[in-house]
Amino acid sequence: MISSGKQFATAISGSDVLFRHKVLAPIRSSSFLPSLPEMRSRRLSVSVKKPLHVCLAENFGLLKAKRNLIKCEAYEADRSKPIESNIELPKAVDTKAEAAKKVKIGLYFALWWGLNVVFNIYNKKVLNAYPFPWLTSTLSLACGSLIMLISWATRIAEAPKTDLEFWKALFPVAIAHTIGHVAATVSMSKVAVSFTHIIKSGEPAFTVLVSRFLLGETFPTSVYLSLLPIIGGCSLAALTELNFNMIGFMGAMISNLAFVFRNIFSKKGMKGKAVSGMNYYACLSILSLIILTPFAIAVEGPQMWALGWEKASSQIGPNLIWWVAAQSVFYHLYNQVSYMSLDEISPLTFSIGNTMKRISVIVSSIIIFRTPVQPINALGAAIAIFGTFLYSQAKQ
Numbered sequence: 001m002i003s004s005g006k007q008f009a010t011a012i013s014g015s016d017v018l019f020r021h022k023v024l025a026p027i028r029s030s031s032f033l034p035s036l037p038e039m040r041s042r043r044l045s046v047s048v049k050k051p052l053h054v055c056l057a058e059n060f061g062l063l064k065a066k067r068n069l070i071k072c073e074a075y076e077a078d079r080s081k082p083i084e085s086n087i088e089l090p091k092a093v094d095t096k097a098e099a100a101k102k103v104k105i106g107l108y109f110a111l112w113w114g115l116n117v118v119f120n121i122y123n124k125k126v127l128n129a130y131p132f133p134w135l136t137s138t139l140s141l142a143c144g145s146l147i148m149l150i151s152w153a154t155r156i157a158e159a160p161k162t163d164l165e166f167w168k169a170l171f172p173v174a175i176a177h178t179i180g181h182v183a184a185t186v187s188m189s190k191v192a193v194s195f196t197h198i199i200k201s202g203e204p205a206f207t208v209l210v211s212r213f214l215l216g217e218t219f220p221t222s223v224y225l226s227l228l229p230i231i232g233g234c235s236l237a238a239l240t241e242l243n244f245n246m247i248g249f250m251g252a253m254i255s256n257l258a259f260v261f262r263n264i265f266s267k268k269g270m271k272g273k274a275v276s277g278m279n280y281y282a283c284l285s286i287l288s289l290i291i292l293t294p295f296a297i298a299v300e301g302p303q304m305w306a307l308g309w310e311k312a313s314s315q316i317g318p319n320l321i322w323w324v325a326a327q328s329v330f331y332h333l334y335n336q337v338s339y340m341s342l343d344e345i346s347p348l349t350f351s352i353g354n355t356m357k358r359i360s361v362i363v364s365s366i367i368i369f370r371t372p373v374q375p376i377n378a379l380g381a382a383i384a385i386f387g388t389f390l391y392s393q394a395k396q
Helices: 095-129 135-155 166-192 193-200 203-215 221-239 246-269 275-299 301-316 320-343 347-367 374-393
Strands: 017-020 043-049 053-059 071-076
Touching: 017 071, 017 166, 095 135, 095 166, 095 221, 095 301, 095 320, 095 347, 135 166, 135 320, 166 221, 166 246, 166 275, 166 301, 193 221, 193 246, 193 347, 203 221, 203 246, 203 374, 221 374, 275 320, 301 320, 320 347, 347 374
Parallel strands: none
Antiparallel strands: 017 043, 053 071
16 A cells, blocks of 8 residues: 655545555665665555544654654544554443443442441330340341342352352451441440440541551551541540440440451451352351351340240330341341442442441431430530541541
């Protein structure tokens, strides 16, 4: 193909591009074109019969050094990309796919927050009428395990492919998850839901302290500074809580510490394990249920459960069964959705979403249970939650 080119040329005339192998003779250097390297092997020639448009031209000019090459890429008028291109072009953004993903993430967040609010309401109702947190925690895990086993058996959800190494790596995660779950439930049985979640908003402080002193990790100064409002806000809220209870306070603190270790064990032990977020949490629930059941029987026991149930049923009636079923189902669903959302969003976005979730739970529980709140107590809660937000920003 013979063509004339100028430095500003943007189009070349031609038609059907046919590639064929052809042995080319050495190209003689010219006085007005940069020299081209000698062709020692077979190369492709182009026969042009359709219009071609230049999409890239480099080093095309008389002012370039003699050894510079003319680099030109072209595409047919009815094509959307260069022919046999050896460069990467920017991929067109699929606006529909991006919009669908945003809607999906928004739906996850709405479900996560909504299901968590409903769980906390029914969980508190059950614990007020039937104060057996160890049994309540066990039923929550049992319900979730049963749901997932049925889903796998009926092929509603694809069963995970696991091996012995997977369960070994999951075991310390399950222990920490079990302790955190029971401790949070014990806390809610003793104090208001809002107070438990205010204290649990201090989890980032535990994360930094454990990572710094036990794992030797270092953090930017901004991360350490963000802990000040978290610790200060939680302390202010605890000191001004009208219905303060030490067991409830310690339960929330132990839950924070346990969930920090759960996250650490999960990051270290589960690397390279190809399991979806939904199935990962399902396996975690099953293993936690196996760990928790004997301890629940030892601490409370069937005899206490039977006597408590008889008393609660006489006061609440058939609604008690619905409350227990609802708190068990919604506990599994909100945790499952939160783990599924981790497949779609970054840890930073998840952390911000978790902060907003606590706000929705605190506000809704105060309204529904008419929890008395002093202005200074509300200020402490606001400072702690704001500190959590600052921490999530400083960690990115």
